[in-house]
């Protein structure tokens with residue numbers, strides 16, 4: 505399901521009003537599906553310090569670019585949320601470039 509391709513970028517973190525460490529992950533897959541509608545899986549590889557966010561719709565279609573790969577840093581988060589805003593301007597690493605689809 506996953507391979508060890510180069511990460512797209514790093515996980516964005518924030519501290520919420522309760523002082524909790526929050527990992528903010530992309531809310532949209534690399535092909536544009538809103539993850540809450542398409543379904544998703546978040547799987548952390550702690551030894552590699554990478555978290556992968558897979559779009560179920562793309563994974564079911566055997567889409568090679570079905571997941572984000574994001575490097576983690578620091579302590580494990582207390583909470584996770586999905587939000588595209590911190591990732592505006594991020595250019596995802598695509599195995600099949602958008603131009604070839």
Ligand SMILES: [Zn+2]
Pocket residue numbers: 533534535536537542559560561562570
């Ligand atoms: Zn998708």
